[in-house]
Amino acid sequence: MAHLSDGTLRRKFDDADSLTESENRHYSACADCQSRYTTLANDARAVAGALAVPDLKVDVASAFSRVRSAPAAQPRFGIRLPIVRPASRPVMGVLAASFVVLALVVTAVAAGGPFFQPKTVQVVPVSVADLQSLNGLGDFGTLTWTTQPAPQLVTSATEAASVSGLQVPVVTLPSTVSHKVTYAAMPAAVGVFTFDAAKAAATAAKAGKTLPAMPAGMDGSKLTVTVGPAVVEIFGNLNIGAGNGTGTTTAATPDPSQLALPQLVVGESSAPVVTSSGVTTQQLENYLLSLPGVSANLAAAIRAVNDPSTTLPIPIPIEYATSSSVTVQGVGGVAVGDNTGLGAGVIWIKDSTVYGVAGTLKQDVILDIANGLK
């Protein structure tokens, strides 16, 4: 019989009866196994001693009361991201960028009539200074969700499809990418943003700024935004601090600094739809682009978008990312990143659906994956 494995011997240390009869016979006659057992038992005892701590006495009732009274994280716009702390800087950057998107969408609405439904994507270069100087969307009014965004982690592609009503893209993975996958899905959400002149003025005054007066009729006017449904497939071990033990669902809200980047993220969402009421969309566009935070360069970049009624603007921070136009699945898309392998992504719209593929891979690989989606 072969020697007993380290694992078997280690288990014997915890449970003397764990060996089978034949293993016991071998062990009794094998000096090598006995010697290895002595070594690992010494290690096990030493480690147990080293990790020993005084008994912990807890007051469960008061601990529960503290947990119950802990304020729930209140993300802006009511969207809770499952694996990122809502107040983290990157998220705020993304939310600031959403303002740029809104401005662009309004531009699109202005040019294209009451509906905005993008059919293609285009880069709008923004600087970090642009993003930092922009007010949050919430400073100009109130967003209420008639259908709350409900992103959720689900256990399988079937469940993701069921939650979203979308067909989950089938991804052909290169050999370097982990097959460990986490699915997230979201049904469509509908929000109504109502402009509020008094709130905008008060927020600006607090910051020592003066805003241009809202055009007549803008106060109280509404934008109705429909986002999703959407599905996301996240490949790789996220090191998110928790798992269910079966490898099917993993999620937590740990420090973002502790998260491992996923190797690959593949997302699919119905293209957003925006309608405007009350004020003319041209007025909204002019107002948003005249705000103090919007630099002349940014306003010019926004106005330079081709055919805004059918273009989804992609804000790209020029200091951190390079972008280029690519063809994906036979349509135009935007690729971000490079071939260093540090990170790259591509986004495109086909048949009124927005697709995105991104990861810590070379751009060539990302494009191959994007073209291979089924």
Add this chain to the structure above:
Amino acid sequence: MASKAGTRNAVTSNEDSFEALFSAEYGRVAGIANRVLADPHEAEDVAQEVFIDFNRLHSASAPYAAAWLYRAAAHKALNRVRGRRRREKRELSQAMDEGARTMDPQHMLEVSEDRRHVRQALGRLAPKPATVLVLRASGLSYAEVAQALGVGIGQIGTLLRRAEAALRKEVIRGTSL
């Protein structure tokens, strides 16, 4: 109206389940964090954060709830060990308090130093071996450790053996174990 009542009942039921889960598992979750941190106050902070995270994302009646909590407690506590500096002063003070009751001054210093070195070494291990050590040392069975890590129960002996050898090697760099 009926659906509103149904929703309310569902919310109440989930809250009840969460309270039951908390009562059943809080001590063990805090114990796992304390095993890593050797600091009861910080361990309870970690345990409470873990429950808040869990409650935000999962149903308390999920079959994986306990395994999720155990693993999250170990990971979150290990993350703190990796990032900490400020804890060292408090640890010394705590060891001296314990020592004042039970040990001579020389032993007090040894306890403090050993704990510090061991926690530093634990923080240098890869997440999986560090977690397997912590969970097993916290009294979880092989089956529970396997479920928390999402691996087969047959792998636990091997993982433990490797982790113990690795920890000992790390600790020996700075002090004797």
